Amino acid sequence: MKNSLLIGRLAGIRIFLHWTFLLLLGFLVFAEVRRGSDSGAVLTSVGFVLALFACVVLHELGHSLMARRFGIGTRSITLLPIGGLATLERMPEKPRQELLVALAGPAVNVAIALVLYPFVAPLGAFEGIGLSHGTVGLGFLTALFWVNVMLVVFNAIPAFPMDGGRVLRALLAMRLGRPRATAIAAGLGKLIAVGFVFYGLFNAPFLVLIGIFVYFGAHTENVSVQHRELLRDYTAGHAMLTNYLTLAPTDTMQQAANTLLAGSDQDLLVLDPAGQAVGVLTRPLLMAALRDNRLTTPVQEVMSREFETVEIGDSLTTVYARALRQPNAFFPVLENQQLRGIIDQTNLTEFLTIRAALSH
Structure with a gap:
């Protein structure tokens, strides 16, 4: 992806950091300093964001490694302020394969949450998310636990092209065929995206960006699949x-x-x-x-x-x-x-x- 910095490789897959991610970190530091936080609190917040996006990378790696099992390579994983993006060489066209690839990402977050649970549950993990207990203490682990839970819940929303939308398409494609299934999943994704935008305008501006991403992602995928269907019998x-x-x-x-x-x-x-x-x-x-x-x-x-x-x-x-x-x-x-x-x-x-x- 253009305007991205190569930061390393995992399982042979290039990991890129989009320049806007650096803006996110800069804004976070500015907000903490403006609030009067000391250097420890600033480092805690930055460290938490980095840990969060490490979980995002592992989520995308889950998709990529499952796709690799079906002979589909991954060109790169790019970190953006709104999450991660694994660029597969192609999407699986068999419904069962797409279902497994879509579920593999959230499954990684479930695994991370299960690993964290024994450390934080006995100490009051369910009292809420907070970093007040220190950089590597209860607050940090509790927050990271809940973030992974929320990543699973959020990705389960059937808004194509999110994981939930891909799961929905795969299930529908088993009966309706890929083009019709895509049209339904993309239509639902657009509807949910519009809801994100309207709710975000008055409550959570960040949802506006996610809504726009989901809307255009659903539209682009639907157009692509319909075009492939038109070309299917030609050379x-x-x-x-x-x-x-x-x-x-x-x-x-x-x-x-x-x-x-x-x-x-x-x-x-x-x-x-x-x-x-x-x-x-x-x-x-x-x-x-x-x-x-x-x-x-x-x-x-x-x-x-x-x-x-x-x-x-x-x-x-x-x-x-x-x-x-x-x-x-x-x-x-x-x-x-x-x-x-x-x-x-x-x-x-x-x-x-x-x-x-x-x-x-």
Whole structure:
């Protein structure tokens, strides 16, 4: 994730800290100092927040390790002020697998609470959350115990894309199918999100942020799943562009600019004399060369030699998932190592629009 700092790895998964998390810590320190707290109290509060987010990391790690059991990797876990985000390579499409992955996170918090319970229950753990007993004493452990309990309860809310919403979708998908189940779970998630926002406006502003996150998360997931359903029976060969502009490695930047003006392509594929794709000249690379007045520079000195390709028989749902991770997706389509076409974000969107129109 952009604007995030890599702070370590757990089980081979990169852990990132978003810069806004540092703002949270800064605000916490400022609030404690303004309240007149001494340095011990400030350190207690900061230490508690760090312990809380360590529990959040373990929660996300639970999701990730369960997903790994089903052959699904995790690109990263990112800590945000509103919680953690495990970025899986893909979501499980089998309902049982999604159910287990969704339950694995809260199960970690249940385990943490059970570990803490014997230490804090005999000492009055149920009198409330407080840090007045010291940094490593009863107050700290009691608060951490209750926070894990609340994480379980909060994540159980059936507001997609939270864990409870994913559990609901998995259960519904066993009978209704994934697209219909997603639509129902996302609709309920949006309704609950609106409730969060309205309640938060008058009582707890922090809920407004959570409500917005839940609303757009539910909307995005629903759109993604419905799109995948529309693409399910198609391959890259069905959606690829077959009329496109190309360049030779020895063409100049002036020729590349003229070629760009001759069509609507944003990126230009570079082919060697044998017709093999050897590079991509993106619009930003071309513009940078023109600004430097490199009109006579050969394309091969500017083009990017690192680009992804897809096979003509690849499932369009897989191509779509890859395109979502790349805002300016551009994939040469190959068949037996020979170029057959191009897929980019624009023609994928147009193909989806046509399929949606035909499905009604």
